């Protein structure tokens with residue numbers, strides 16, 4: 321497994337339609353330990369996905385550096401697997417073939433198939449190997465997408481609101497599955513969300529980001545015992561504490577977007 325070290329990272333988009341040159345955040349530094357589960361939490365537009373994409377190597381920082389272990393990130397790499405909000409499966413391939421597809425580039429066909437089956441078992445989809453994506457629910461598609469990323473055996477799993485489009489029950493089932501997978505595989509996970517509960521349920525640390533100016537507002541270590549109980553005093557207290565800071569950040573965004581007419 322590997323650590324991730326983010327050093328003085330800035331991201332500016334030049335020539336945006338509305339704002340011209342626009343700096344999303346100007347100086348983000350954060351060290352994530354091997355095997356740690358870290359959530360990036362914050363209001364819409366604060367740059368969570370932008371930061372995740374820079375770590376993934378899908379976007380470039382304007383300034384600063386990212387290291388995975390002692391390796392400088394300058395593009396996508398097999399040490400990092402990404403899971404997005406939409407599963408983006410290949411509709412013409414079965415569940416098994418979707419997971420086997422990329423594996424076949426690095427393993428002989430039979431081995432790739434065996435490995436894909438193993439990871440599909442881990443996400444409880446062994447009965448659906450021959451199904452096509454259109455035959456699956458949203459939660460099942462997301463499980464395929466998690467299996468596909470894990471099967472490549474990356475050191476780091478980067479997840480961008482992976483459960484954001486799912487109903488509450490499915491989301492809660494997948495929280496448990498992801499927790500078990502994380503315990504079993506000991507992967508380093510960076511998880512983007514704007515859901516406070518989700519971040520407390522899953523994380524070792526929660527990094528709260530804000531906007532205008534963009535950056536890290538607070539870092540909350542979560543020391544509650546796992547599996548976490550949403551009705552425990554510690555859970556509720558932390559939820560309240562984070563909510564009071566996040567609500568201020570959201571107000572700032574809403575006032576700026578809607579103007580003086582906005583009130584909570």
Ligand SMILES: Nc1ncnc2c1ncn2[C@@H]1O[C@H](COP(=O)(O)OP(=O)(O)OP(=O)(O)O)[C@@H](O)[C@H]1O
Nearest residue numbers: 333336344362363364365366367368369370371514
């Ligand atoms: N390619 C781009 N060109 C110009 N601006 C961009 C681009 N990508 C993102 N932005 C801007 O950067 C800011 C941060 O976007 P980002 O998607 O990272 O936010 P986020 O915190 O992930 O939001 P959400 O929770 O809504 O997904 C936004 O203001 C967005 O409009």
